[in-house]
Structures are given as structure tokens and as C-alpha cells.
Amino acid sequence: MNIKQHCFAVAALALTATVGHIQAQSVPATFQGVSPGLSLSGTFDGSTTRNVNSGVMKFDQFDAFCVDPYQFISYGQTVDYDKELTFSTPAVSDAIARLVGGYYASGQTAQEAASTQWAIWEILIDGVGSTDLTTGNNQVFNSTTADLAKTYLVNIDSLPKADVVYLTNGEFQDMVTTVVPEPSSLALLGLGVVGFLIRRKRG
Known part of the structure; x- marks a missing residue:
């Protein structure tokens, strides 16, 4: 097999693998920690106190915020996520x-994160329009955090x-992110390399 045939074979295999991945829309991600952020006490039901690492969730491929405080994820855990364009209601x-956009337009400090x-949890738990994180089911027991979130x-x-x-994911915390690796982008990169090799061979 000459180099041109070999390159086309590699491209075909890459494209086949990519199409299968796109159809599944699955994104494997490994949770690495929370940074920037703060460890804070609060409640999600108005009574039970929890200590929560609150801020930017660091994964190996992207940063995110949690949109499911009722489930858990462990450090070093890899989760297969499904991609969705909307969450709950419009x-x-x-x-x-808007909250995520506001964060990335800010100084991105630990307190802001x-x-x-x-x-975000206030929106999910007490509803759109709720602004007070010192009453209701969702409460954070830190006045600086509560006041800034209210703002x-x-x-x-x-x-x-x-x-x-x-x-x-049905078993672990759901996330919201602005950047998700696309298998199609990786395939296009591979096809670009193949094209470069073909042009180099012709030259």
C-alpha cells in the first residue's frame, strides 16, 4: 500500500469512528476538583446543612458549574455525559x-465563582425570580456569597x-459548560494532517 492509499484508509477509519461518536453524543470527562471556589456551608432543603465545595468544577477537558446539587461526583471519577442544549425549561x-456569562465577564475570583x-442553585431549587439566598430551600451560610449571588x-x-x-448523567451531577471537545473537530484535524501528508508526497 503506498502512502496515498494508506492516508485515505486512515482518514476513512477516523471518519467512521467519529460518526459513531457524534451519534452517541457522549462526552467522557474526569473530575479533578473545584477551582476557583470556596468551601461553604448551606442547605438545599431549608434544614439539612451540607458543606459544599462551591465554584468552578474542573474536568480534564473543560470547566463547568454544577446544575444538580442533589447528586454527587468524586475526585478522579470519570463520567460519560450526554450533551443537551437546554435544561429544564427555557x-x-x-x-x-446569563449567570455563566456574567461569571466569565467578571474577574473570575474564588468568591465570584x-x-x-x-x-445557579437558587434558580434550580427556589425558581427563576428568586433572589434571596438566606431564606427558602436554597441557602448559603455566608453573607458575602449570599449578597453577591443576590446581586x-x-x-x-x-x-x-x-x-x-x-x-x-442519570447517576452523577449534571453540569453546564461553555466548552465541550467535539469528536468531529478531532477528525477534521486528522483529515488535515492526512491532506498535508498527501500534498507533501506529491511535492
Whole structure:
């Protein structure tokens, strides 16, 4: 097999593998930690206190915020996520996208990350339009975090809206992120390399 035939064979295999991956829309990701963020106490049901690492969820392929506080994920754990473009309702999706956009337009400090995370949980737990994180089911027991999250929620319509993707799994915490690796992009990169090798052979 000459180099040209070999390159076309590699490209065909890469494209076949990619099509299967796109159809599944599965994104494997390994959770590495929370940074920037803060360890804070709070409650999601108005009574039971939990200590929560609150902020940017670091995965090996992307950063994210949690949109499912009722489930868990462990450090070093790899989860196969399904990609979704909306979450719950359009109003919820819009609010979350604005909170994420507001965070990335900010200084991205640990306090801003934690406040963004608790504001997202406020939307999910107590509903769109709720702004007080010291009452209701969702409460954070840190006045600085509660006040900043309230500021975000009160001014949510003025926050820039991020282009987000939701990553869901039935057993582990769901996430919202702005960057997800696309298998198709990897395939196009591979095809570009193949094309370069073919042109180099012709030259």
C-alpha cells in the first residue's frame, strides 16, 4: 500500500469512528476538583446543612458549574455525559446561561465563582425570580456569597448570555459548560494532517 492509499484508509477509519461518536453524543470527562471556589456551608432543603465545595468544577477537558446539587461526583471519577442544549425549561436555561456569562465577564475570583454557583442553585431549587439566598430551600451560610449571588440574580437580565452546553448523567451531577471537545473537530484535524501528508508526497 503506498502512502496515498494508506492516508485515505486512515482518514476513512477516523471518519467512521467519529460518526459513531457524534451519534452517541457522549462526552467522557474526569473530575479533578473545584477551582476557583470556596468551601461553604448551606442547605438545599431549608434544614439539612451540607458543606459544599462551591465554584468552578474542573474536568480534564473543560470547566463547568454544577446544575444538580442533589447528586454527587468524586475526585478522579470519570463520567460519560450526554450533551443537551437546554435544561429544564427555557427560562431556567436562559437564567443559567446569563449567570455563566456574567461569571466569565467578571474577574473570575474564588468568591465570584462560589456566588455564581449558589446563584445557579437558587434558580434550580427556589425558581427563576428568586433572589434571596438566606431564606427558602436554597441557602448559603455566608453573607458575602449570599449578597453577591443576590446581586447577580437581581441584575440577571443585564448579564451577558453565554453559549452553553448542558452535560447530563442519570447517576452523577449534571453540569453546564461553555466548552465541550467535539469528536468531529478531532477528525477534521486528522483529515488535515492526512491532506498535508498527501500534498507533501506529491511535492
